[in-house]
Amino acid sequence: HGWGRVFLTVAPDGAVLPFQTARDIPGLEFPNVRDASLEDIWFHAPVFQRFRGTDWMPEPCRSCERREIDFGGCRCQAFLLAGDPAATDPVCHLSPLHRRVEQALLEPPGEAASLQFRAFAVPRVAG
Template sequence: QHIWHESFGFNHFRGDDWMQEPCRSCDEKENDLGGCRCQAYMLAGDMNAADPVCSKSPHHQKILDARAAAEQTSADAPITFRNDRNSRVFARG
């Protein structure tokens, strides 16, 4: 209960005062709440940034590039399992 009510991490993201553009003025902000904070941090380097999966995010091109690369990958390529090292390689992409 203490963590839920008093921690910086939870309190920082309550409401929408923390949101940057394009989230701050977006019509969808009440529905998506700015998207995933973990994805924003991993791909944009800023936990307050718009989720890069959103087409309005200035970092959305990283998602499009990753998708295009995945679509061109041979079906014979081995599966790359997710771990800390592989996640960082993708994020630096």
């Protein structure tokens, strides 16, 4: 959908995010609906402008014919897989890091983590 291009997320604390997992990227500051209108945030907040459009894109994204279709891929995914939110999304076959994704898909799945369930006792108030 593109970073800050189609939708936004308002977190329970009022932070406005251009993508639901954007908080995973360090160094970004997110405006709050308590301090500014959604319209102002959408059009003017630096975090919404950071990866909007195509000017920020590195090669091969910048010259790719799909740049206006996939908008350079997922910024959160690029950060998690490449360590840089501005990197070419490693899921793209044009990414220099795409081989990592291919190799990961060939690896057998690891042991699933067991879930731990907890029961919380809520004290009853006599009344």
